Amino acid sequence: MSVLDAKVVFNKCLAKEIYFLLLKAKEVSLKAKPGQFVMLKLYPDRLAFLRRPFSICLSLPEKDIFAILYTIKGKVTQSMSSLNTGATISVVGPLGNPLKLPENISDLILIGGGIGIAPLISFLPMYHEKAHFIAGFRSSEDYIDVKEIFPGTYEYIVATEDGSKGYKGTSLDLFRQYTKSRVFNNAIVISCGPLAMLKKLSKICAQAKLTCYVFLETHMACGMGLCQGCVVKTKQGYKRVCKDGPIFSAEEICWEEIRD
Ligand SMILES: Cc1cc2nc3c(=O)[nH]c(=O)nc-3n(C[C@H](O)[C@H](O)[C@H](O)COP(=O)(O)OP(=O)(O)OC[C@H]3O[C@@H](n4cnc5c(N)ncnc54)[C@H](O)[C@@H]3O)c2cc1C
Ligand code: FES
Known part of the structure; x- marks a missing residue:
């Protein structure tokens, strides 16, 4: 996990309120595995106290870049949509437990x-x-x-x-x-x-x-297992979505406890 400043390579609108953001951050692009996410903070950071989680949708380590696909929800994502090439974002990641699939899947x-x-x-x-x-x-x-x-x-x-x-x-x-x-x-x-x-x-x-x-995409505060703010009830007890997830076996979730 790294804490670093990443440069915006491009930030393109792909559909209504949906953007594709390419960020240059060598360490994240090298370490990212399927299913992991980053916590982002925009500058100036008075916009929001907490970092926001976003999945790493693609990583291109040969170019030192990774990508995020995001939709506008509130103040941070609204502000992200107007970032231009060359802008700087603070990134923490990659975070979360990557999912390793068995080799013999058909x-x-x-x-x-x-x-x-x-x-x-x-x-x-x-x-x-x-x-x-x-x-x-x-x-x-x-x-x-x-x-x-x-x-x-x-x-x-x-x-x-x-x-x-x-x-x-x-x-x-x-x-x-x-x-x-x-x-x-x-x-x-x-x-x-x-x-x-x-x-x-x-x-x-x-x-x-x-x-x-x-x-699972719960609200997150720290994103690294410290605050217990993202827990979900599973058959093995409460688990942190950020540290133990965000990917879970569907069988282990206590779905009846989760509000739609
Ligand atoms: C592990 C993880 C991965 C994520 N990956 C992506 C991604 O790849 N692309 C993407 O667009 N979004 C993703 N999200 C959701 C993203 O983090 C939120 O949309 C973002 O934090 C909203 O920030 P904001 O300041 O724009 O909105 P805010 O002002 O914080 O919130 C606006 C509204 O959105 C709701 N909201 C905020 N966060 C969440 C959440 N996690 N779940 C449900 N409702 C929420 C709030 O309750 C509020 O009603 C992910 C969330 C998690 C936990
Ligand atoms: S967000 Fe803090 S423990 Fe998961």
């Missing part, structure tokens, strides 16, 4: 709801040949072409709630449809999105006997 099914696609992209450089990427957006206005961020041999299929792009429905509707006509021998599902979606998905996967991992 298929990797990535299911993203909205901006939940961001951390899933980090698995593509290593697993794109085995990956099926299912993404759900509200409408074509929010649509992100993941193939533009990481081209590869994986299938990228999209659902929108209003049917303005791809399948009409949610990413879970599309997942059910997609898996109906296919047999997966040793597949792993990884998902990130709203809690209600993750809760439903964990039920579907349990019924279909599919191994499922979920990214």
Whole structure:
């Protein structure tokens, strides 16, 4: 884990209120593993007392850069959207427990709801040949072409709630449809999105006997296991999302304790 200043390489708007931020930070790009995140602080830091967590969606160590895909939520992300090339951001990371997948997996099914696609992209450089990427957006206005961020041999299929792009429905509707006509021998599902979606998905996967991992995005203060501000109840007791996660086996989460 490093604390450093990173330079903005570019900060591009890809869809309605969704931006792709490339940051130059050699140490982070060298150390980042799929599923990890960084805590960011903008300058001047009077804007917000606490750093904000963002998944490392892609890391290019040969260029000393890593990428973040973010949506505007509040004051920090609003301010991030106007950062220009050459600006400086304070970065702590990489943080979190990376997920190491077994070597013998046959298929990797990535299911993203909205901006939940961001951390899933980090698995593509290593697993794109085995990956099926299912993404759900509200409408074509929010649509992100993941193939533009990481081209590869994986299938990228999209659902929108209003049917303005791809399948009409949610990413879970599309997942059910997609898996109906296919047999997966040793597949792993990884998902990130709203809690209600993750809760439903964990039920579907349990019924279909599919191994499922979920990214949890709780509010975080320290991001490194010190404040207990991000705990989630699991079958083995309370765990810190920042230090023990952010990826958990869907089976270990006490879903009934989590408010949607
Ligand atoms: C491990 C992790 C990885 C993340 N990765 C990404 C990412 O790749 N891209 C991305 O766009 N966002 C990501 N987030 C969420 C991101 O941290 C928040 O959107 C950001 O902190 C909002 O800051 P803000 O100052 O703009 O909004 P604030 O002013 O802090 O909040 C605005 C609104 O958003 C809500 N909010 C803030 N943080 C969260 C959260 N973590 N979960 C649910 N609601 C929240 C607040 O309750 C409030 O209603 C991640 C969060 C975690 C914990
Ligand atoms: S944010 Fe402090 S322990 Fe997780």
